[in-house]
Amino acid sequence: xxxxxxxxxxxxxxxxxxxxxxxxxxxxxxxxxxxxxxxxxxxxxxxxxxxxxxxxxxxxxxxxxxxxxxxxxxxxxxxxxxxxxxxxxxxxxxxxxxxxxxxxxxxxxxxxxxxxxxxxxxxxxxxxxxxxxxxxxxxxxxxxxxxxxxxxxxxxxxxxxxxxxxxxxxxxxxxxxxxxxxxxxxxxxxxxxxxxxxxxxxxxxxxxxxxxxxxxxxxxxxxxxxxxxxxxxxxxxxxxxxxxxxxxxxxxxxxxxxxxxxxxxxxxxxxxxxxxxxxxxxxxxxxxxxxxxxxxxxxxxxxxxxxxxxxxxxxxxxxxxxxxxxxxxxxxxxxxxxxxxxxxxxxxxxxxxxxxxxxxxxxxxxxxxxxxxxxxxxxxxxxxxxxxxxxxxxx
Numbered sequence: 001x002x003x004x005x006x007x008x009x010x011x012x013x014x015x016x017x018x019x020x021x022x023x024x025x026x027x028x029x030x031x032x033x034x035x036x037x038x039x040x041x042x043x044x045x046x047x048x049x050x051x052x053x054x055x056x057x058x059x060x061x062x063x064x065x066x067x068x069x070x071x072x073x074x075x076x077x078x079x080x081x082x083x084x085x086x087x088x089x090x091x092x093x094x095x096x097x098x099x100x101x102x103x104x105x106x107x108x109x110x111x112x113x114x115x116x117x118x119x120x121x122x123x124x125x126x127x128x129x130x131x132x133x134x135x136x137x138x139x140x141x142x143x144x145x146x147x148x149x150x151x152x153x154x155x156x157x158x159x160x161x162x163x164x165x166x167x168x169x170x171x172x173x174x175x176x177x178x179x180x181x182x183x184x185x186x187x188x189x190x191x192x193x194x195x196x197x198x199x200x201x202x203x204x205x206x207x208x209x210x211x212x213x214x215x216x217x218x219x220x221x222x223x224x225x226x227x228x229x230x231x232x233x234x235x236x237x238x239x240x241x242x243x244x245x246x247x248x249x250x251x252x253x254x255x256x257x258x259x260x261x262x263x264x265x266x267x268x269x270x271x272x273x274x275x276x277x278x279x280x281x282x283x284x285x286x287x288x289x290x291x292x293x294x295x296x297x298x299x300x301x302x303x304x305x306x307x308x309x310x311x312x313x314x315x316x317x318x319x320x321x322x323x324x325x326x327x328x329x330x331x332x333x334x335x336x337x338x339x340x341x342x343x344x345x346x347x348x349x350x351x352x353x354x355x356x357x358x359x360x361x362x363x364x365x366x367x368x369x370x371x372x373x374x375x376x377x378x379x380x381x382x383x384x385x386x387x388x389x390x391x392x393x394x395x
Contacts, residue, residue, distance in 0.1 A: 034075040035324075035331065038095035040106030040116060041130075043080040046234065047108045049264075051080075054130045054313035056302050058105060061317025063301070069321065070329025077101055081112050088115015096123050102331045103128060105316060108309075110134035110153070110180055120146050126331060130316040131309060135184050135387075138360040142392035144338055147359045149316045149346075151281055152387035153181050154188025156258040159279040159365035159382035160229060161192025164256055169227035171201050173220050176231040177208035185231035185258050193229070201225055211239045217247040228253055233260035238268035245272035259283075259368065259375070264307055266373040273370045279381045281363050282308045282350040285374055294349035306349075315348045319355075322346075358389030 039058075041051035055078075062074065077099040079091045092115055095101045103126045107113055113132035120127035120143060127146045129137060133153035137146060164172060174189060176182035182205065190200060202223055204216045220228060228249070232240045237260065244255055250272060259280020266273055284295070284307065294314065298306040306314075319341055326340030327333040346353050346361075353363035367381040 034073045035069050035103070035329065036075050036077060036099060036101040037069075038077040038079070038099055038101035038104045038106075040079045040081050040091055040095055040104060040112075042083045042108050043078070045083050047083050050108050050131065050309045053307055053309040054105075054108070054316070056298070057306065057310035057313025057315075058130070058317040060298060060301055060310075061314045061321060064297075065321055070324035070327060070331075072324075072329040081107050081109070083109040083112060085109065085111030085115060088112040089118055090115075092116045092119035096125050102126065103320060105130060107132055113137055114141075117141050117143075117146065124334075126337070128316050128320060130312045133184070134180060135187075138356070138358040138387060138392060139389060140391035142358050142389070142394065144394050145334070147319060147341055147355065149319055149361060150312045151363075152360055153184030154191075155360075155363075155385060155387055156188070156260070156279045156281065156365060157185045157229070157231065158188035158192050159367075159385055160189055160256060160258070161194070161198060162196045163277070163279065163367060163381050164193060164227055164229065165196035165198050167227075167254075169198070169225075169254065171199050171226045173202045173204060173223055173225040173228050174200055174230065175204040175216060175220070175228060177210070177236070178205040179208040181233075182208070182231050189229055209236055211236045213240055213243045214247070217243060217249060220253065221247065221249060225253060228255050230255070230257045230261060232257070233263070234265065235268070237261050237263075238265040241265070241269040241276065242272045250275070259308075259366075262368070262370050262375055266370060266375070274372070276370045278368050278370075278375065279365050280308070280368060280375070281361070281365055282311050283366055283368050283375045283377045285376055286349070286351070286366070287377070288349075288351070290347065290351075291349040311349050315346050315350075315353075318346050318348065319344055354384075356386050356389055357394075358387065358392040360387045360389065362386040 043051050081091050105128050108131045110132045113134050129148040131150045133151050255276050257278050259278040262278050322344045323337045323341040327337045351364050353361045356362050362384050364380050365382040365385050366377050367379040368375040369378050
């Protein structure tokens with residue numbers, strides 16, 4: 001070997017060693033640095049309480065691990081998504097590009113979720129959905145880096161059809177707001193009810209968030225169905241329940257619904273809600289040691305009672321903990337991270353659940369009846385119910 005080549009070879013070796021010397025501390029620093037978790041949730045407006053419950057639940061799960069993920073400290077970032085779909089992409093991009101979060105947790109509103117979904121698919125950032133049930137997120141627009149910990153919009157109502165037929169309700173009227181969540185909830189009900197032999201004699205709808213129900217209630221009275229099934233939520237649900245009773249239908253035509261009909265609205269709905277039967281993946285009154293322990297810890301931490309949204313936030317934390325622990329905090333080890341999350345069994349206050357291939361919970365759906373301002377569990381409407389995941393092709 002010539003002297004010149006020897007010098008060059010030695011120089012290359014020295015440079016390689018120097019680079020390695022520089023790089024190793026960098027890698028160590030990156031691993032021991034803080035993990036960045038971004039919340040994109042509604043902190044103002046109609047859904048603000050839901051956003052706070054989700055964040056509280058998530059933080060409770062992390063705090064039970066000493067406030068760390070896979071041994072790493074956490075830095076939190078927050079963006080108010082304002083439940084405004086037109087700002088979805090812009091707000092999600094702030095967290096991903098400006099704040100460079102490792103994980104994006106959001107959101108409640110399905111329209112806003114579609115913006116997050118685009119950013120998550122384009123950037124590859126780990127995206128965890130603690131509520132929004134929009135079908136596309138775990139169907140046609142599914143992605144390896146997107147996981148939902150709540151439900152798909154049709155899951156609660158898919159458990160309702162057989163329940164109603166078992167009670168002898170062969171002719172039913174369906175009523176909801178005409179928007180994505182209402183349409184997707186109807187899909188689940190229609191499939192299960194007609195498969196069980198039931199007939200939907202009329203579909204009634206009104207624009208979201210209109211709450212002028214009177215004309216439609218008059219039509220229901222004239223149709224004389226065996227029962228009514230519906231999807232409403234929030235303040236509109238409370239008004240629908242009161243108006244249903246005021247129209248003289250309570251006690252004559254039984255009312256059923258997706259669990260959101262009676263979730264968080266029983267105080268506002270009052271005695272008009274008594275006797276309503278719903279299907280849902282959680283109930284405050286679930287009589288299990290796991291649920292009682294969770295509720296106690298949540299009240300101690302936040303001085304308020306947890307609801308289904310707090311549970312979904314908590315489970316989002318539990319899922320991320322399992323993934324982060326499996327890769328010892330290295331969220332860049334994506335194949336191993338995703339595999340751990342896909343194979344996770346979540347020991348949740350709602351009962352144990354697993355993840356479907358399309359990254360949506362496979363979970364029990366409970367049968368509940370309203371008694372004295374409480375959703376009392378009277379059985380399991382469907383065991384280990386999965387969403388179809390139709391159209392999901394993992395890239």
